[in-house]
Amino acid sequence: MSNLFDHKGAVGKGYSQPQPLLAAHMIALPESLTRKNPARWPRLSEPEMVRHYTWLSKRNFGIDTGFYPLGSCTMKHNPRINEVIAQLPGIADVHPHQPEHHIQGLLSIFHEMQEMLEICSGMDQVTLQPVAGAQGEFTAVRCIQEYFRSRGETQRTKVIVPDSAHGTNPASAAMAGFEIVEIPSRDDGRIDLDAIRAVVDDETAVMMITNPNTLGLFEPEIAQAAEIVHAAGGQMYYDGANFNAILGLTSPGLMGFDAVHYNLHKTFSQPHGGGGPGSGPIGVKNHLAEFLPGPIVKKRPIKAGEEAHAIEDLWFGWYQPERSIGKVQQWHGNAGAVVRSWAFYRRFGKELRTMSQHAVLNANYLRHAIFREAKKAGVDDMFCDGAPTTVAKHEFTLSLQPAKEKYGISAMDVAKGLLDKGYMAPTVYFPLVVPECMMIEPTETESKEVLDDFAKHFVEVLQIDAETLHAAPTTTPVRRVDEVYAARNLCLRHPFEEDEQ
Numbered sequence: 092m093s094n095l096f097d098h099k100g101a102v103g104k105g106y107s108q109p110q111p112l113l114a115a116h117m118i119a120l121p122e123s124l125t126r127k128n129p130a131r132w133p134r135l136s137e138p139e140m141v142r143h144y145t146w147l148s149k150r151n152f153g154i155d156t157g158f159y160p161l162g163s164c165t166m167k168h169n170p171r172i173n174e175v176i177a178q179l180p181g182i183a184d185v186h187p188h189q190p191e192h193h194i195q196g197l198l199s200i201f202h203e204m205q206e207m208l209e210i211c212s213g214m215d216q217v218t219l220q221p222v223a224g225a226q227g228e229f230t231a232v233r234c235i236q237e238y239f240r241s242r243g244e245t246q247r248t249k250v251i252v253p254d255s256a257h258g259t260n261p262a263s264a265a266m267a268g269f270e271i272v273e274i275p276s277r278d279d280g281r282i283d284l285d286a287i288r289a290v291v292d293d294e295t296a297v298m299m300i301t302n303p304n305t306l307g308l309f310e311p312e313i314a315q316a317a318e319i320v321h322a323a324g325g326q327m328y329y330d331g332a333n334f335n336a337i338l339g340l341t342s343p344g345l346m347g348f349d350a351v352h353y354n355l356h357k358t359f360s361q362p363h364g365g366g367g368p369g370s371g372p373i374g375v376k377n378h379l380a381e382f383l384p385g386p387i388v389k390k391r392p393i394k395a396g397e398e399a400h401a402i403e404d405l406w407f408g409w410y411q412p413e414r415s416i417g418k419v420q421q422w423h424g425n426a427g428a429v430v431r432s433w434a435f436y437r438r439f440g441k442e443l444r445t446m447s448q449h450a451v452l453n454a455n456y457l458r459h460a461i462f463r464e465a466k467k468a469g470v471d472d473m474f475c476d477g478a479p480t481t482v483a484k485h486e487f488t489l490s491l492q493p494a495k496e497k498y499g500i501s502a503m504d505v506a507k508g509l510l511d512k513g514y515m516a517p518t519v520y521f522p523l524v525v526p527e528c529m530m531i532e533p534t535e536t537e538s539k540e541v542l543d544d545f546a547k548h549f550v551e552v553l554q555i556d557a558e559t560l561h562a563a564p565t566t567t568p569v570r571r572v573d574e575v576y577a578a579r580n581l582c583l584r585h586p587f588e589e590d591e592q
């Protein structure tokens with residue numbers, strides 16, 4: 092089997108079942124909108140199509156095929172009950188233009204999700220609209236920008252980010268038109284209050300930060316950082332990509348933040364990857380709520396005549412914030428993703444804190460297991476800092492700088508070697524402040540056996556000689572690619588034979 096575009100296909104049509112009777116009555120598109128030339132699809136039968144997609148899926152790696160310890164990206168198991176719920180007809184088959192009385196059930200789910208996210212983050216109002224963490228960042232900084240404009244504080248044009256920040260933070264702020272001010276972290280990887288003091292002034296609009304930070308370390312001085320920024324009249328933005336470590340234990344509200352985004356596709360299970368499908372709702376304190384994109388779902392007591400469609404004595408309806416920055420997505424965003432996360436959240440309820448505790452426990456267990464195995468094998472000189480003395484949160488970083496200097500083995504080599512062991516590689520070269528960085532996040536959904544096996548295999552890879560490792564991976568459908576070439580010469584479609592002639 093190979094790519095279906097390589098098939099010549101049968102002349103005419105491949106085998107398929109007869110068209111449904113309904114097809115004859117379908118409304119034809121106006122001629123101006125129809126194709127002038129037939130699409131260049133290979134003519135394949137239905138079984139050939141199914142084989143093609145099954146073949147493609149087998150060339151892929153996913154959380155359902157193996158351990159996926161991608162730091163910062165939280166690839167956790169998606170309980171299948173989420174899928175069953177998201178596909179219920181009352182959820183999957185509705186249209187946003189249906190009248191409110193048709194969709195009270197779905198609206199009540201959205202409302203409950205908004206409320207649950209408000210509670211876990213300590214915010215006052217949530218919008219579900221953004222469909223990725225990065226889009227949430229952009230949306231929130233735009234709301235903050237409008238807030239300052241409404242107060243006449245148009246000179247607030249600067250956004251502070253630590254040098255360990257995820258790249259989307261400065262990118263989102265720059266897209267909104269802000270100037271980025273990067274501050275150095277302390278040697279221990281935490282934020283430096285003096286560095287914040289040195290840059291805040293009446294031009295500061297926002298400080299964007301995640302906690303635990305991108306090194307997987309909790310920022311114990313976050314409340315003081317918020318005080319400094321607030322005293323200068325700025326706002327605090329919480330990048331919620333690392334919520335998995337703190338849910339039910341603390342909250343951005345308690346830490347002094349004014350706005351947050353949630354990566355539903357990381358924290359609340361469901362499929363995640365390849366840029367989608369995601370969901371990045373944002374939550375804000377009251378003073379920013381009127382700037383949020385709508386529609387938001389609000390509830391009110393029912394009026395006379397609504398009883399037949401209402402859920403108990405409540406009515407759920409769309410609401411448009413008065414001074415909204417405008418839409419960033421269609422309607423309520425990615426409805427399926429919200430429903431999956433709602434199902435996950437509902438199952439955990441107050442037990443969410445155990446989810447975070449297990450995520451943190453798993454990360455620390457794996458970190459120690461790797462060091463233990465490395466010591467046993469006599470290769471612990473390949474990491475920067477010996478056995479860990481601090482407690483990581485839900486993820487941790489390893490610096491393979493010594494391995495590179497002594498043996499010519501880079502973080503990328505180890506990552507590629509792990510592919511040959513049947514694992515997804517951890518994140519490499521992020522955060523940028525750690526040389527030869529590998530970032531590992533096991534999530535709470537993996538068992539001790541999986542973690543022990545991974546630690547063993549990780550250390551086995553470290554023992555492979557540099558020459559062999561430079562050739563890895565050897566077992567994957569695509570071998571090592573020239574990543575710079577691939578990034579500069581994006582190939583997004585399969586070439587047709589005619590194109591090559």
Ligand SMILES: Cc1ncc(COP(=O)(O)O)c(C=O)c1O
Pocket residue numbers: 163164223224225226257259260301305330332333354369371
């Ligand atoms: C710390 C951090 N912030 C923001 C993002 C952006 O989230 P998304 O990928 O949903 O756009 C990520 C994604 O990996 C992240 O790890």
